[in-house]
Amino acid sequence: MAYKPVDSPNLTNILEFYSWIWMRFISVCYVDKVCVGVQANSASGMHVNDECKLKFLELKAKRSYRFIVFKIDEKVQKVVVDKIGNPEETYDDFTSSMPENECRYAVYDFDFTTKDNCQKSKIFFIAWSPDTSKVRSKMLYASSKDRFKRELDGIQVELQATDPSEMSLDIIKGRAF
Secondary structure: OOOOOOOOOOHHHHHHHHHHHHHHHHHHHEEOOEEOOOOOOOOOOOEEOHHHHHHHHHHHHHOOOOEEEEEEEOOOOEEEEEEEEOOOOOHHHHHHOOOOOOOEEEEEEEEEEOOOOOEEEEEEEEEEOOOOOOHHHHHHHHHHHHHHHHHOOOOOEEEEEOOHHHHOHHHHHHHHO
């Protein structure tokens, strides 16, 4: 059924127009009698667990953690906390906590000293998507990334990595300054 605009609208034309709109809505939102149009994130359907936001705020404000690794739990369609690094852990501890064959999001609180001998800190958001991970997983993480980042207010630098060399300490240092 296609809608055809008319020159002089009357009640019948208006009803046909709204009927056409309603049918388009139903065909977009429902597949096999299941509504697929109402989700937490229109791009991917991922919801962000409140613990993720809370732990990030603790990292940012209280500096309670060095890093947080997040994963998508596909069974419940949520981003959840996977691992937390204590403040004394190193960047090597962080990189070793990233799985070889699975995608993850992570935030890392990088401390450094400027040329003027001033102590600073920057929070990095790292989207880890190794080449060896499943295509479906890569697509899910890519489509959920922007919404998840918006939930974490205070990220200063973003980094996309597909292998460990793309998130080496030298690259982190270079992006921090």
